Amino acid sequence: MKIELKQVCKSFTKGSNAVNDLSMTIKDGEFVALLGPSGCGKSTTMLMLAGIYKPTGGMIYFDDEPINHVEPKDRNIGMVFQSYALYPHMTVLENIMFPLKQMKVPKAERIVRAQAAAEQVQLGHLTARKPSQLSGGQQQRVALARAIVKKPRLLLLDEPLSNLDARMKIEMREEIRQLQKEIGITTVMVTHDQEEAMTIADRVAVMKDGSLIQYSTPMELYNRASNLFVAQFIGTPPMNFLKGDLVKAGDTYAYKENAHGSVLGIRPYDLKLGNQGNVVMNATISLVEPLGHSNLVSARIGDTLVRFFAESSYQAERGTAVVCSADLHSVSVFDKDSGYSQNVESCIKEAFAV
Amino acid sequence: MTGGRALNTKKSRLPSAGAYVILGIITLPIILMYLWLLINSFTSQMKHGVIPTGFTLENWKFLWSNVVVNGTEMPSIWTATLNSLLFAGALTVLELVVGIMAGYALSRLNFPGRQGLLKTTMLLHAFPSVALLIAVFYILNFLGLFDSLWGVILVKTALQIPMTAWIIKGFFDDVSWDVEWAGLIDGCTRFKVWHTIVIPLVKPGIAAVSIFSFLAGWSEFLLLYTFILSDENITLASYLQKLMSNPNVINYGVLSAVSIFYMIPVLIFFIFTQKSLMQVSATGGKGV
Structure with a gap:
């Protein structure tokens, strides 16, 4: 099902909008992640898709059909809550059957379909238990089975993985992804974990203060952040930011600190020891952390702390002066006031001009 | 080791x-x-x-025959017991029905005057019922409910509702919105979510409140003594009072026996329900 939001607003108190002028389209069968820090309006947006909240302005369309005033029960959607929100007084099977019961599906068929949904999430053997007798991961699967059992048009996932431990997270992530592709259901997931959003979603909508900042594929978010906020938010370890200019000297560019200059962003993976790259800067080592496959180096360039990776055999004392470099095309430039992405040329100064 | x-x-x-x-x-x-x-x-x-x-066993004679105290024959103990049961039972049912709905509304629904109502509820609870006796007499008399058990049941329910609603509100507060929303998304109306999902979740609270109100009904004396006159409507508490009506000739043996008889149901009730009772007293209405 295609979903369209047009200038959707939602305010809880007069004067401030929790969601502000949000317009986006979700294609049929697409997996979209709403990503942002807490309080950015992503959960509000999801609850508006669910019909729990009514937008105060704008329109929401499901397959070109306005649904602003359609009750949640008539929307044919499935949702997994962060707290799983299982019905504790029902068994696993009863939980999964519940949506079908509301649709007045005959009991025999209900049981067959619920059992099938339980198998789909590998819970077929636990259907007689109560939710309290299950582990967190298993409860999560029950919630997922309950959400998909009625074959909804839209699946909503509200921070589905945030209560799981690190290993379980990766496992469930893959499973959700696989299940979504299998049944081809349009899915919207809310998360504050950028890694989760990047790995699982077809497209990621980054939100901040109730507004949509950037809406594109994970790779585009990573490589071409449209603004400083997205660049800061995406990627681990986070992007390095340097304030200053690049001074052109022949084929290479030297970094020169300038508090009034643009903000240069360089991913830790793009910054390297040595001067193979054409953007060169001097740094002082402050810490080398071994990660196994490589070493994470923290260093100071001027007053700014940057991080980059070095060979796992690399060792250096604190205070060692080193040269590091990156390729010009891997450098992002952002306006220091508005935060918008700029052409890299804008911060290059000719040597004689300085 | x-x-x-x-x-x-x-x-x-x-x-x-x-x-x-x-x-x-x-x-x-x-x-x-x-x-x-x-x-x-x-x-x-x-x-x-x-x-x-x-x-x-002379003192326990009231169980199988009518006793005569101070020259007047006492009404049958079984009438009094039945009346007490009816009073406490009807009180419990009424209190629960009104209290559960009021508690849910106070906990979950947003309506104008909600805050004010919450404060008034506390105030009403603090109001001593003795102060209302005369006013209540006028109202019952006007409605033709004087000397009727049902009249007193209504009065007692009204006095108990604030506390009941307050306690149940605490239990509803503990039910997460997520569960309720999940029910809505799974295809229920708000009302259906309320009675198929939310009510089962606050069952411990309902159990505790019903025990409390039953005990309150069983031990009620003042209202019943004031507004019930006829012997066929007598309850156990008034029966006990009748035994002591003349302070010069009190048969303490009979009084003790009736007191114990009056106590037995409460004791049995306590033994079977103390676990549920603890939920309210130990956690202040917060322990679903």
Whole structure:
């Protein structure tokens, strides 16, 4: 099902909008992640898709059909809550059957379909238990089975993985992804974990203060952040930011600190020891952390702390002066006031001009 | 290893032994009084007030025949028992029906005046019912409900509702919105979510409140004594009062026996429901 939001607003108190002028389209069968820090309006947006909240302005369309005033029960959607929100007084099977019961599906068929949904999430053997007798991961699967059992048009996932431990997270992530592709259901997931959003979603909508900042594929978010906020938010370890200019000297560019200059962003993976790259800067080592496959180096360039990776055999004392470099095309430039992405040329100064 | 464990258990038992001693000393007077009551009901006379002399069932005669006190025949104890049961039972049902709905509204729905209503509820709870006796008399008389059990049931319910609604509100507050929303998304109406999902989740609270209101109904005296006159509407508390109506000739043996008879249902009730009761008193209405 295609979903369209047009200038959707939602305010809880007069004067401030929790969601502000949000317009986006979700294609049929697409997996979209709403990503942002807490309080950015992503959960509000999801609850508006669910019909729990009514937008105060704008329109929401499901397959070109306005649904602003359609009750949640008539929307044919499935949702997994962060707290799983299982019905504790029902068994696993009863939980999964519940949506079908509301649709007045005959009991025999209900049981067959619920059992099938339980198998789909590998819970077929636990259907007689109560939710309290299950582990967190298993409860999560029950919630997922309950959400998909009625074959909804839209699946909503509200921070589905945030209560799981690190290993379980990766496992469930893959499973959700696989299940979504299998049944081809349009899915919207809310998360504050950028890694989760990047790995699982077809497209990621980054939100901040109730507004949509950037809406594109994970790779585009990573490589071409449209603004400083997205660049800061995406990627681990986070992007390095340097304030200053690049001074052109022949084929290479030297970094020169300038508090009034643009903000240069360089991913830790793009910054390297040595001067193979054409953007060169001097740094002082402050810490080398071994990660196994490589070493994470923290260093100071001027007053700014940057991080980059070095060979796992690399060792250096604190205070060692080193040269590091990156390729010009891997450098992002952002306006220091508005935060918008700029052409890299804008911060290059000719040597004689300085 | 073994020595260590022995030491451990010894250590953990010591404080609880102390607690038992202290609690025992504090509860001793109450236990002794109950014991005296029991013994007194089975003896014809107590020497110096404490030493029983002679076993008799004479005091328990009221169970199978009507007793005569001060020349007037007492109504049957079984009428009184039935009336007490009816009063407490009807009170419980009414209180629960109104209290659960009011509690849900106070906890979950947003309506103008909600805050004000919450404060007034507390105020109403603090209001002593004695102060309302005359006003209530006028109202009952006007409605033709004077000297009727149902009239008093209505009055008592009204007085109890604030507290009941407040306690149940606490239990509803503990049900997460997520569960309710999940129900809506799974295809229920708001009302259906309420009775198929939310109500089962607050069952412990409902159990506790129903026990409380039953006990409150069972032990109610003032309203019943004031507004019920006829013998066929008498309840156990008024029956006891009738036994003591003439302070010069009180048969303490019979009084003890009826008191124990009056107490038995409460004791049985307590033994079976103390677990649910603890939920409210231990957690202040927050323990789903």
